[in-house]
Amino acid sequence: MTRPVKxxxxxxxxxAAGVxxxxxxxxLNKRAGHAIPEETQRRVLEAARRLDYRPHASARSLAAGRSDIVLLSVPDLPIGSSISRFVEQLAAALADHGLTLVTHLAGAHGRPxxxxxxxxxxxxxxxxGAFDADTVQTLYRAGADVVLPTEAEDAEAMRPIGRLQAExxxxxxxxxxGYALPGHRALLPMARERLAGVADACAEAGLAPPFxxxxxxxxxxxxEAVAAWxxxxxxxxxAFNDETAIAVLAGMREHGLTAPGDIAVVGVDDTPAAPLVAPPLTSVAFDLREVARRRAVSLAAALAGEQRDVVPEGELPLEARVVRRASA
Known part of the structure; x- marks a missing residue:
């Protein structure tokens, strides 16, 4: 039996360093205000490297005044390619600020x-998506210094997507x-904000609200939804997203209808499946790397006690754009 390594x-x-x-x-914590001779620093760093020393999380947190852990709450919904890619990009962007991402799956029936x-x-x-006010306060009491996004930030990010579709x-x-809501309840808050963007564009064009x-x-x-439209x-x-849009296309085929001749359809996310369906799906795409970078910058600024806009004035929150294909 192998003996555990201490x-x-x-x-x-x-x-090992004699200090x-x-x-x-x-x-190791690069504490300012302490004049440590360069030779001593060299011995400490060499000893740490030779011993493969890694500071314990609690000790590192105590030295820094906070941990480097950022907890991402993933709601109870199917994790598709867009969410997976965003989590990967967010982890990389946070690492650039010395922060480590840990995910919590709300649908895993584990701890709150x-x-x-x-x-x-x-x-x-x-x-x-945005946390409600009670959850925000509970997370602060649990020890979080920053909780994002706020409801206002969430709306700011979601509405331009619907507006682009409608425009x-x-x-x-x-x-x-028409607007196609998703079937999954966890997606409805996000969907309603995108729907509000569609309604805004319709109102500005003098049109009736979307059905x-x-x-x-x-x-x-x-x-049934197609028949109603x-x-x-x-x-x-x-449509709320590409999956919902693809369902709409399938529903149209049940009625012998085609896109865009009978009904034009626009999705969101520009998933890998979008160009493969018949007809290829027009979709709203956004730069997930830039979304993640901005979120990391905003978070790092908040932890530093700074106020920094997530989105420069006049820019779309998600660097969103319409990828035109045959469905619309």
């Missing part, structure tokens, strides 16, 4: 988010629009 501590590094633990702490926040000592908590359809001559229908990945349900004379549909 964890290397700062005491081991101090002994005190306090000196090791000053050197505030409990996990306290357990891992998260210095910040991020959500894919594209209106620009191509459609005067009556809203629920759409799931069940073809029969999607076909036809009764309302809708000729263009903004």
């Amino acid at each position: 964890r290397i501590t700062s005491k081991d590094v101090a002994r 005190s633990q306090t000196t090791v702490s000053f050197v 988010l505030p409990d996990v926040c306290a357990s891992v000592g998260a210095t910040a908590v991020l959500g894919l 594209h359809l209106i620009g191509r001559g459609h005067r009556r629009l 809203v229908a629920d759409t799931t990945l069940d073809v029969a349900v999607a076909a 036809r009764r309302e004379d809708a000729t263009g549909v903004c």
Whole structure:
């Protein structure tokens, strides 16, 4: 049986370097205001490297005044390619600021988010959507210094997506629009903000509000939604995301309808499947790397006690753009 290897501590590094633990702490944590001779610093760093020393999280947090853990709350919804890519980009962007991303899956039926926040000592908590006011306060009591996004920030990010969808359809001559809500309840808050963007664009163009229908990945349900839009004379549909848009296309086929001749369809996310469906799906795409970078910059600024706009004035929050294909 292999004997467990003992964890290397700062005491081991101090002994190997011939200095005190306090000196090791000053050197490894780069504490300002302490004149440590360069030769001493060299010995400490060499000893730490040779022993493969890694500071314990609690000790590192104590030295820094906070942890480097950022907890990302992923709601109870299917994790598609867009969410997976965003998590990867966010982890990389946070690493550039010396922060480590840990994810919490709300649908895993494990411990509540505030409990996990306290357990891992998260210095910040991020959500894919806005947290309600009670949850925000509970997370602060659990030890988080920063909780993002606020409801205002979430709306600021979501509405331009719906606006882009609607403006594209209106620009191509459609005067009556529909909106396809997703079937998953966890997505509804985000969907309603995107819907508000569609409604804003319709109002500015002097059009009636979009006719809203629920759409799931069940073809029969999607076909019912299509029938409702036809009764309302809708000729263009903004779907919550690409999956919902693909369901709309399937529902149209049940009625012998085609896009864009009968109903034009626009999705969101520009997923890998978008160009592969028939007809290829027009979709709103955004630069996930830039989204992640901005979120990391905003978070790092908040942790430093600074106020920094996530989005420069006049720019779309998500660097969003319409990728035109045959469906619209």
